[in-house]
Amino acid sequence: MITCENLEITFYCWKVLTLLFLYLYATNYLNYLIKIVNSSSTASSFSFSYSFVGSNYFTFTRSVPLIRNLGFDISEHLFVSVFFPLNETIIRHPIHEYQMRVSYLFKFFKHPLLIFTTEKGKEILLENHTNIPENFIFSLKFQSPLDFPRIKNNFEKYTYIANLPHYKSSENYAFSGMIGAIWNSKICLLEYVLRNDEFKDTKFIHWLDIGMIKSDEYSNITINQNAQNHENNENENHQKENHENKNKVNKNDENLNSTFTFPNVKRLNKIFSLFPNKMLYSLNVINPNMNFYGNDKLDNVDTIQRYSFIIASYFGGPRDSVRDFVKDYYEIHDILIQNNLFVIREEYVMGVMAYFHPEKCMFLNTKHSNCEKWHSAVGFLANRNICGFENAIFTLEKTQRVIYTKINMLSEWE
Structure with missing residues (x-):
């Protein structure tokens, strides 16, 4: 056995041992500092990427330096998305379509967006992109929706x-x-964000589909053109009801000549201040003055396709409302799945939720937009009303088994 004594280099060995001790001490101290920084509400980035064995910290694929200095504050609004590429014959959209749509998202979306994806998914989304906006953060925490125990347990039933x-x-x-x-993993990811100390001070949490922006029309469209088209498509009564408000919106818009971006955080704050305990959903009906007749009890729901009036490409709300949403969704989903109802499509489950919990919901109406062949909430959440949206929020009222919408006009496009 080789010892310090028989090599007669006692001083050298003690020096090595001292350096080893300092290295171990520094490693432990660094772990301690990272834990403090990552859990602090005043941290300047989402988290550090740290690779020592045994680290359980929530890490991203790249460090985002000084996010607050870049003008983004996750203590107020955080948007969440996912991209799990499929390796099966049945797909929603071809890969090139996701790549095209995410390029539009990179162009127009100007707020922190946390994208959960796989190694392959990140490679797909970032192909042909060299300069990724700093507000896009990719997490490889989950490599499949089956990483969630709830999803894995239900997969055979799905x-x-x-x-x-x-x-x-x-x-x-x-x-x-x-x-x-x-x-259905959308809800699991929102629950994950709610439970993660990294985001414990975030006030509003929103879901955003990665393919939400389907064209580049926002670069070319003008407010006056779209507002005029919008008016021509509405009936006379609806025109008269909203003409004054629409003119006021356009005249008070200080950003008519600015670049189109979304989301408009000031606008979101105003909406949630007026309706503080509600989730905001995207309504998918041509006539917002709907009268919907549903089942008297959740156990009696025999089909959920008829509850199809929500688009799940965007939804969000205050932290406590999102927490209630996750809880309600799980409870309703678990009842419906036992009856072999079509819980595969999360929008149907949300429609059932809205019917049985109308007091927790409010809506923007995507059908009152002249942007996109497939309607979305993008234009409603933007800094400019280039899509001719009706500047209104719809809430739900319920009388016995009938729910109907109530229109709430907003004063300005903020």
Whole structure:
């Protein structure tokens, strides 16, 4: 055995041992500092990337330096998204379509967006992009929707429901058990964010589909052109009701000549200040003055396709409202899935939620937009009303088994 004594280099050995001790001490202290920084509400970045074995900290694929100095503050609003690329024959969209749409997102979206994806997913989304905006943060925490125990436990049931003949013939969307797992993982990811100390001080949490922006039309469209088209498409009564408000919105918009961006945080803050305990959803109906007749009890719901009036590409709200949303979603989902109802599509489950909990909901109406072939909330959440949106929030009222919408006009486009 070689010792310091028999090598007669006692001083050298003690020096090595001292350096080793200092290294171990520094490692432990660095772990301690990172834990403090990552859990602090005043931290200047989402987290450090740290690779020592045994580290359980929530890390991202790249460090985001001094995020507050870049003008982004996650203590107020955080947007969350996901991209799990499919390795099966049934897909929602081809890969090149996701790549095109995410390029529009990079162009227009100007707020922190946390994107959960896989190594392959990140490679797909970033292909042909060298300069990624600093407000886009990629996390490889989850490599599959089946990483969530809840999704994994339900996956066999999702697959069974997806193969039922009457759903195959009645649904227009491409779907499968795995697509259902991905759609339902949205709620699991929101729950993860809620439980993570990194975001414990975030006041508002929003979901945003990665493919939400489907074209580059926002670069070329003008407010006056779209507002005029919008008016021509509405009936006379609706024109008279909203003409004054629309003119006021356009005249008071100080950013008419500015670049189109979203989200408009000031506008979101105003909406949630007026309706502080509600989740904001995207309404998918041509006539917002709907009267919807539903089931008297949740256990009596025999089909959920008829509750199709929500688009789940965007939804969000105050932290406590999102927490209630996750809880309500799980409870309703677990009842519906036992009856082999089409819980694969999360929008249907949300529609059932809205019917049984109307007091927790408010809506923007995507059908009152002249932007995009497929309507979305992008223009409503933007800094400029270039899409001719009706500047209104719809809430729900319920009388016995009938829910109906109530229109709430907003004073300005803030």
